[in-house]
Amino acid sequence: MARRASAHRLEFEPAAIYQYPEHLRDSLDALPKCPGVYVFHGDSDVMPLYIGKSVNIRSRVLSHLRTVEEARMLRQSRHITFIPTAGEVGALLLEAQMIKQQQPLHNKRLRHNRQLCSLQVLDGKPTVVYAKEIDFSHAPGLYGLYSSRRAAQQTLLTLADNHQLCHGLLGLEATRVGRACFRASLGRCAGACCGKETVEAHNQRLLDALASVRVVCWPYPGAIALVEERPGMKQYHIIHNWFYLGSVEDLADAPRLKATAKSFDSDGYKILCGPIVRGKLPIVEL
Template identity: 50%
Template sequence: MPIRPAQLAPVYEYPEHLRAQVAAAPRAPGVYFFYAQDDSMPLYIGKSVDIRSRLLAHLRTPEEARMLRQAQRIEYVQTAGEIGALLLESRLIKELQPLKNKRLRKQRRLCSIRVIDGAVDIIDTTDLPGASPLYGLFRNKRMATEALMLIADEQRLCHSLLGIEKAMGRSCFRAQIGKCAGACRGDESHAAHTERLLTALARWAVHRWPFPCAIALHERHGEHVEYHVVDGWHYIGTYATEAEARQAPKSTGQAFDADCYKILVRPLLLEGAELIMLG
């Protein structure tokens, strides 16, 4: 039988009219924009810690090659670091809603898992109501339920006690086949069941704002300095000096922004970002 030659991956080339613009792009963090002919709204917005390298990487798929053929010019805004690029990209995509950006285009309503005195429910957390601990940021109730089912399988938890199935007042089917530890029939106390549930949920904990006031996160790239003002997980804006950051408006109680939270939670809580308290 003849050996079939390996199929080579398609090779895409940058359109000639964009090559000089890519070559002129900075090796610095920031946000970049692809525009079609005579269009004031971008086709696509992206970000990188190295704008030029990221632009050159936009040749991986047929979809990207088609977008580049549509694009007539490239613009960019430099930032002082990766966090600034992420925050600016997130804000601009939501404001401008570029045709080719499918994620981040609109603020989503969110669901989280809440456990109070052992009772489990799934609530709308767009505004992060109340003071109870919350777990996970899910796009809808179905995804939150699937997460609970995953934990139930891992930890042999009871679907009826998790609110996934209606409690029937007797041993659940999963207990009969060994997939539930039997809290529904008294083999395990409800307190022990809840403790195991909370331990498993801890990996998805939604962190409350850990500071008593707004903060400015300081970034620097060479001589470029920025102060990103954040209050209660809300991104207020970016300022060139600490004095301007201190004059920034405070949070106005807008809806919880999950994308902003995901950008900031690790740098603020785990990575030792340079912070200035603005209280």
Template identity: 40%
Template sequence: MLPCFVMLDLETTGGSAVHDRITEIAAVRVENGVEVARWSTLVNPGVSIPPFIQSLTGITDAMVEDAPTFAQVAPRLLELLDGAVFVAHNVRFDHGFVVNELARLEKPLKIKTLCTVRLSRKLYPQHKGHGLDAIMQRHGLHTLARHRAMGDVEVVLQWLQLAQAELGAEVLQREAKTLLQGSASLPPLLETPMEDIPDTPGVYLFYGEGSIPLYVGKSVNMRTRVLSHFQSASKVAREMRILQEIRRVEWRETAGELGALLLESRLVKELQPLHNRQLRKERQLSAWMLHAQADARPLVQLVRMDDVDATAMGQLYGTYRSKRQAMDALRLLADTHQLCPQALGLESGKGACFAHQIGRCKGVCAGHEPAALHRVRLEMAMAQHRLQAWPHPGRVGVREHHAASGRTDIHVFDRWCHVATVHDEVSLADVQQSRQQVLAFDLDTYRLLLKRLAPPLGRERAVFHLPGLSS
């Protein structure tokens, strides 16, 4: 297939190359079509293996208890990979784990990669499934060690031999070399060396000839993500346009995914990149506020988020980019739940509304339904759109640390708003003592924090209360 490659497979404690660890490695080195080395080992991950993973792979905590650590097996792995192409089924997964494990040892890995999933798509485009199970079923391949590293390596090697027999060695070599060149191909006018882009979390910015970015993106591994843009250019029109225009890449590192998400959202709104369609700056973001009095007319008032104090978040319903969007949403609620358009301010007039006359309103306007009951039904109809009140007594901090880079970020939030990001305890103390006069509500930040800050703090050790002033 290739002059020199290593077929590699890993078993791990989970799917995140940043947070999970390797439990088993298997590698077979092939030179000029001949196997020259074969190696496999269990690896002590230093953490417990989740029950689901144990049942899937058959690798238990007891099996890896006396196994060597990754640091102990790294020299042998690097020896096998030296001068070879890193080949794996879904290579980004295996390569990502190896890169992160080596980064923890301060040993960068620069190596070409080839994905046999992509190779299968090239060789057998008539088939839809290209996962290992699909390939085994399609070609009648068998193994007694599925989901064990060497068992999976042997299956892929069997498949390569079968593909060569079916399609010919020339076809296999040509498609493998095409993929290898494609994975290494870069935009013709790119001035930034790819090896300079760190494989850490952060935000990357694509620039053309002008000062406005073409695109802003985020990733837990910026180098890998940037390469994926270039690799998908042949299939995605937007990626092709970026590929043709890009001249340089800039980046800003963060300690983790949360910091990258926050920074991406802010930079997109500030810089307005040409090819970003989401996270754009919200203009006149508004929400419905429900009147406390059941007989008030109208029962709801459309308010701009900029004009609402952050403490009133729990009294708001929905977030809308325009008045028209808000009115359409309210009309749909009224129609679905037989609410009175007059009472909601959607229609003017007195007496029975038109909706009541055609049986689409239960008649609060005509005295046929108590106002209090109508208001309760309205509140229930709007409940799923209600914004959450800030669940903490004051400011909270979220700490992120990246072991490989040594970077620590502490993100400070108050009432769903991002107050600041600092990197040490001194700066954190300054933020605690400061009072920010205006906290700007941002819908993207609110949605992001709902998943991370709404549960009790005890569920997330990286989140902690901050004593001192609230804004």
């Protein structure tokens, strides 16, 4: 019996689906070639489709139009707005703040992580501590920012493997005082558990291994203004305890933003640590 010919299947090429968004032409023509944040708006007045940032708003937005994978978002878009900033730092801070506040449909969600934790090393012993319990902006001996206890412990396991650290001294397993742990017999522990290495030397090696992820305590007694400027625009980014409160163009307006941060903002910390600690931008103490 002869087989019936299979039905012809329609194949859709992404390029055939993509069409230049003529309905956005007016918005596109208005885009500036400066740093800032841009927003793709759909039918909703409350939830935008996408929020992005760039050192060149116009160039970055136009790159979306050349991406076939983003055709769906372009079809949903009704108009595009933008907010200029004085530089890249301001754009990064504003974008993170707006995404958390507005939760755009096509952005990766940035929410307050109630499980945010760190490794606190006091007297050589690492302990997992949570941002909801202690103030990460001022607590001493913190290393790394992790989304869960499991992630923090995995870091310790990796460090132990890479630096021959003792699971017993790290609190990862129970061991008897003075007796070699199982990993020591395999040559994976340098022997601080059984006297082959001093506990002090072991603890120092742990701190050295963690040094690159040390959480820096907020170095000022109060809020500061991080100064960023470009031709035609100057902004003061108001920061307190690594938390971005907002930006002003006149320092006299800063007091209305001076409020104590309610919680530690890991996103703000990652954006601000370099510019503040390394002195990349001028700082005014408030």
